[in-house]
Amino acid sequence: MDAILLQTLNGLDKGSAYALIALGLTLIFGTLGVVNFAHGALFMIGAFCAVTFSRLFSLSYETLDPTKKDFLGNPLKVKTPYLEGWFGPELGGTLIDWAVPLSIIFAIPVMIFIGFAMERGLIKHFYKRPHADQILVTFGLAIVLQEVVKYFFGANPIPTPAPMAFRGSADLGVLIGMDPNVVIYPVWRMVYFFFAAAIIGAVFSFLQFTTFGMVVRAGMADRETVGLLGINIDRRFTIMFGIAAAVAGLAGVMYTPINSPNYHMGMDFLVLSFVVVVVGGMGSLPGAVLAGFMLGILESFASMNAIKSLIPGIDQIIIYVIAIVILLTRPRGLMGRKGVMED
Amino acid sequence: MSNSNFTRRGVLKTGAIAGGSLAVPTIFTAGSASAFTNEPTGSSVTLGFNVPQTGPYAEEGADELRAYQLAVEHLNGEGDGGMLNTFSSKALKGNGILGKKVEYVTGDTQTKSDAARASAKSMIEKDGAIMITGGSSSGVAVAVQGLCQEAGVIFMAALTHSNDTTGKDKKANGFRHFFNAYMSGAALAPVLKNAYGAERRAYHLTADYTWGWTQQESVQAATEAMGWQTVNNVLTPLATTDFSSYIAPVLNSGADVLVLNHYGGNMVNSLTNAVQFGLRDKMVNGKQFEIVVPLYSELMAKGAGENIKGVYGSMNWNWQLGDEGTKAFVQSFGQKYGFPPSNAAQTSYAQTLLYADAVERAGSFNPCAVVEALEGFEFDGLGNGPTLYRAEDHQCFKDVLVMKGSDNPTSEYDTLEIVEVTPRAQVEYAPDHPMFAGGDLGTCNPGA
CATH class of the missing domain: 3.40.50.2300 (Response regulator)
Known part of the structure; x- marks a missing residue:
């Protein structure tokens, strides 16, 4: 029972990241019809926004401590963050400690700008080209972006911890009447799940309850007709590209305390996220979210020792097996529109 | 009237030999005038x-x-x-x-x-x-x-x-x-016994490729020889980035030590995930839960940040x-x-x-x-x-170094501290040791 509960929590947590990335992918595919293989790179850039922001907060001045020696025998350079110098050790230290959540403020405009630049600078030239061209150019862009990040930040993972208040784990089992120390779960992973739920809710509300969202939905259903009504749908779709980039970026920002970011992390999520989109149904936003959580949970269960002993290696292939089954039995995906991928 | 010496069979034979020669990679034919491959002739x-x-x-x-x-x-x-x-x-x-x-x-x-x-x-x-x-x-x-x-x-x-x-x-x-992995196990085991006692139950997470397998086999053999039990060994795909679903089963497995046979990014992520799940704060079998990383590198230590504090491992040199x-x-x-x-x-x-x-x-x-x-x-x-x-x-x-994550590093370069320099005699083994069996050194090849 405890194992099932733990793996369900793990699945929800993994599914949160899958769902957020797949949501952005689906937004771009649904609005612009572009298969964006650079979306994983946007997730990675979001994570490095958090790294950059943390480094800015930790900018330090150096003083020499003659009582200590460095590895060459010279007086040791002691670093003191400017923030601690300006605001005192307590407030300055707290600001540095909270660098990851605070970097959201920094990441949103940066990601929207990157999204705009990508769409206007490159992707708009490929709207009328075949999907294969779009995949090639966006995949190439993803490689360029990750090499740029590697040039500035190196190939090694960079530790970016959560604030002290959210480190460690909580005993969830006790809350539901189980014995202590049976169902323990990391606090930041729970924060990530609720954050993902809030972002998903905000995107759906934006599309559902605003005039802008209504026009975008109308454009997704019939772009030409909306254009004939005199609405500049292209501009709105460009804005949606920026929003999709921001969603991927925020997913990356909040992911940094879970796993130390490295330049390759976007590629690790990219293929899985495409599988999520296909299983959920190309162009279906609820499908992307549902499939994200479903595949996250199934992937976690497939890693259980009992399951692995029955079917060795199942943890490595479960997501692809499900994708094959869905494509064979329901080509439009779980919640895809009738006719999509079925002709 | 001309009389040709070419026959159809002869041409085919010659062509086959010539074609075969061309197909042989130049790596095996280059420098055939030399005594050995790439013999330096200039300055x-x-x-x-x-x-x-x-x-x-x-x-x-x-x-x-x-x-x-x-x-x-x-x-x-x-x-x-x-x-x-x-x-x-x-x-x-x-x-x-x-x-x-x-x-x-x-x-x-x-x-x-x-x-x-x-x-x-x-x-x-x-x-x-x-x-x-x-x-x-x-x-x-x-x-x-x-x-x-x-x-x-x-x-x-x-x-x-x-x-x-x-x-x-x-x-x-x-x-x-x-x-090598055998030497890591041989050097680490006595230090682990001194630090954590002889009655421990270890759970291994192992990268699923040649290095992970031999590392796990070596550490398991060395720790079992001093009394530890091995509860489980779970192979993890090399491409894994989030180890949470492999860490969660450790919580209630009865193990009180987690051995991470991972390297590089795998190790950084698995150790970070294990610390997130509170393993190092946990008491099991009346003992403090511990984590061991048999093979360390400075870059891994840097990537893992504070999570590495107090964790034992081994190195070739520092x-x-x-x-x-x-x-x-x-x-x-x-x-x-x-x-x-x-x-x-x-x-x-x-x-x-x-x-x-x-x-x-x-x-x-x-x-x-x-x-x-x-x-x-x-x-x-x-x-x-x-x-x-x-x-x-x-x-x-x-000699082999047993290392530990430093509790109070003074800079980004001393995140690891030397616990023991294990003498060479303790990590030696016979050339025909079962963990190294099955190979043949062969004879040297000068090429050319």
């Missing part, structure tokens, strides 16, 4: 440095490359000479190798076996490299070692820790200075050692690059010097003469204490 000699310059181990590859470049400088008599001044063998004079100026070419392994073989092949065929060195993965090292054996050049392995490199996959043309060789190397490397060298850098530097020294002592670049000079060679002054290059398997035997 210089070319070494091939095959390291990951892209991909997840690019940082380690960059540090290896820095060390190789430093070694070349010192061999050519530039700089302060580094460990040439402390090396017990005095054959090297700082005038290149056998009077020939040392030049080098580099290749990018990408930490992929096929890419590593392709870059090594290119350096041998096109650039005329007489020796190949490098690596940051055992899979890559084994692949390149096999290629060098076929091509008739020497392979001086750098970062490879799997037992197989000098076990079932050993080759006469290949030599390893770095320690810049904090106090011997004269280490001091000379750290001074030389630190002055040039501004930070201390990693243990990957030290093994790369040492391998380059050892090769050059062997050529000098042999008086020839012929791979078979180099093999003869290195086999059974005893030396000191390269940072690891008295060391033997064993003839039977071309494995170096020397």
Whole structure:
């Protein structure tokens, strides 16, 4: 029972990241019809926004401590963050400690700008080209972006911890009447799940309850007709590209305390996220979210020792097996529109 | 009237032979006038440095490359000479190798076996490299070692820790200075027993490839020999980034020690995830839960940040050692690059010097003469204490370091502290030890 509960929590947590990335992918595919293989790179850039922001907060001045020696025998350079110098050790230290959540403020405009630049600078030239061209150019862009990040930040993972208040784990089992120390779960992973739920809710509300969202939905259903009504749908779709980039970026920002970011992390999520989109149904936003959580949970269960002993290696292939089954039995995906991928 | 000597059968035979000859890779035919592959004839000699310059181990590859470049400088008599001044063998004079100026070419392994073989092949065929060195993965090292054996050049392995490199996959043309998984287990086990007691239950998470398997087998054997039990060993795919679903079952498994047989990014992520799940704050069987990382590197320690505090592991070498060789190397490397060298850098530097020294002592670049000079060679002054290059398997035997994540690092460079220098005698094993069985060293191949 405890194992099932733990793996369900793990699945929800993994599914949160899958769902957020797949949501952005689906937004771009649904609005612009572009298969964006650079979306994983946007997730990675979001994570490095958090790294950059943390480094800015930790900018330090150096003083020499003659009582200590460095590895060459010279007086040791002691670093003191400017923030601690300006605001005192307590407030300055707290600001540095909270660098990851605070970097959201920094990441949103940066990601929207990157999204705009990508769409206007490159992707708009490929709207009328075949999907294969779009995949090639966006995949190439993803490689360029990750090499740029590697040039500035190196190939090694960079530790970016959560604030002290959210480190460690909580005993969830006790809350539901189980014995202590049976169902323990990391606090930041729970924060990530609720954050993902809030972002998903905000995107759906934006599309559902605003005039802008209504026009975008109308454009997704019939772009030409909306254009004939005199609405500049292209501009709105460009804005949606920026929003999709921001969603991927925020997913990356909040992911940094879970796993130390490295330049390759976007590629690790990219293929899985495409599988999520296909299983959920190309162009279906609820499908992307549902499939994200479903595949996250199934992937976690497939890693259980009992399951692995029955079917060795199942943890490595479960997501692809499900994708094959869905494509064979329901080509439009779980919640895809009738006719999509079925002709 | 002309009378042709050509027959249909004759033409077919000749064509088949000619076609077959053309199909044979030039690597096996190049320089057929020489006594051995890429025999240096001019005033210089070319070494091939095959390291990951892209991909997840690019940082380690960059540090290896820095060390190789430093070694070349010192061999050519530039700089302060580094460990040439402390090396017990005095054959090297700082005038290149056998009077020939040392030049080098580099290749990018990408930490992929096929890419590593392709870059090594290119350096041998096109650039005329007489020796190949490098690596940051055992899979890559084994692949390149096999290629060098076929091509008739020497392979001086750098970062490879799997037992197989000098076990079932050993080759006469290949030599390893770095320690191996068996040695890690043998060095760590007594320290773990002293720190955590003899009655422990260990749960292993193991990277699912050659290095992970031999690492796990070695640590399990060494810890069980001192009384520990092994609760479970779970193989994790190499591509895993989030280990939460593998960590969660550890919580209620009854284990009180988690052994992470992971390296690089895998290790950084699995350790981070294990700490997130509160394992290090947990009490099991009345004991504090502990985590062990059998193989450490400085870059991994840096990537794992605070999570590494108090966690035991092992290393081939560390810049904090106090011997004269280490001091000379750290001074030389630190002055040039501004930070201390990693243990990957030290093994790369040492391998380059050892090769050059062997050529000098042999008086020839012929791979078979180099093999003869290195086999059974005893030396000191390269940072690891008295060391033997064993003839039977071309494995170096020397002291091994047991390390621990530092509780109070003073800088980003001393995140690990030396707990014990395990003497060489404690990590030695017979050449026919079961963990190294199944291979055949064969005979040296000079190529040509």
